Amino acid sequence: MTAKATAITGRGVVSSLGLDVAGFTSALFAGECAIDDISDLAPAIRIKYGAPLRNFAALDHFDERTLAYLDRFTQFAAVAARQAWRESGFSDAPPALDRVGVVIGTGVSGIDILDEGFRRFLSGQGRPRPLTVPMTMGSAPASRIAREFGIRGPTFGVTSACASAAHAIIIGNALIRSGLIDVAVVGGTDSCFCDGFLRAWDVLRVVSPDTCRPFSADRRGLIMGEGSAVMVLERAEHAAARGRAPLARFLGGGMTSDAGDLLTPDSTGMTEAMRLALADAGIDADAVDYINAHGTGTVANDRTEAQAINTLFGGRSTPIPVSSTKSMIGHAMGASGAIEAIATIAALRDGLLPPTVNFLRPDPECAVDAVPNVARPADIAVALSNSFAFGGLNVSLAFGRADA
């Protein structure tokens, strides 16, 4: 597996469980749940609970002039990227910046500024803000990150709804493998709690009226979240040449499209994405020790994902552990694949499986070991992280421990 493995040398996260990797990781393993009452954000709709970043203070990170052209999803990504860049050591000793790229996923783009602008206009209060267009564009986070560090290589956003960050990680890695760049700053970001967007989700009838209970009996839907995570991927030889030990390794990924129903998941496409991830990583299914599931908490996703997992990993004497970070932070949309990658890497590094919280009792239709409610010590070397999006777009990522 090491022949194609890419070093992960930096991580950053801005999440409802914590505004940096240390805070996120400790809350993750403690099984804390960031889901709370949000009825103040969009009154008189069915959605009452969510996991917004209430304690993210933009002015702690940017001056007012800069904030005039950064929407909230870009703010999240820039802060996460600063953490990752610092951890990689590039803040002190930058690499050749024309050999660095930035690929950041977003499912939603700058909805906050657009929502506010439409609201002002339609209520007769004036025009959208002057920099609405550059603020709302889906490539704004990638562009901002490039500007923060002077990165001059290929820089763009990718979008695939809830799989956006996972696609971004694979594409950034592909740029490294192709020889085009040595370093890729990859991840995802989304901000989801403006009134208009909440109302749009409300009509889909997939949001839980209480909390998020992935793979559990009596689960009632997903819970909306938000945030960002960013990683520095680095060609293994490049990291070694500067004496940087990887934090973990990205082994490979698989991507498929169902070409079918827009909103109903399909286990065939999910299974194939995981199978392709294993093939890309050059490993057998037996080598996988843990799966960080897409695990939204909807009846349909969890049943279908469990079926896909059992197609590939069923029949073991001890079932493969499968947990969902969304039980704690909700569904961070286009950021979820990156935040959950950070959770997966934490599991590999710390030898602890993050739990699925809010778990009541097993659902016979979701026959997986969901690591219910309490983190579990486990010496793991290889893990998958799944992201399956509306539109039938499936991604699975394979990560390995630094020494694996």
Place this chain on the structure above:
Amino acid sequence: MSTNPQDQQASVMTGIDRTAIETQIIDFIRAEIQNKSAVLTMATRRDEVEIDSIDIVQVIFNLEEKYGIEVNLSPNTQFETVGELVDALIAFIPEEKLPRS
């Protein structure tokens, strides 16, 4: 003062307070640029104070709000001095809305 002698001549003839409007627009520009301590005059060169496209969009927006006008100027407009930008912006303000001396 305007960098264009004809403008100065015209201002005198119509009683428009050219200096007042120039000062006002320079204040709009100062409010947007990063370097708040920069000395901004009509003769200041653009590269001395780093006026970027975002600053220009904001200045145009604020000018439009203040005067209730449309300033159809590109954020990529070419200019070398603050005076050239100020002149270009003033050209969009109808004479009856300009301050008089």
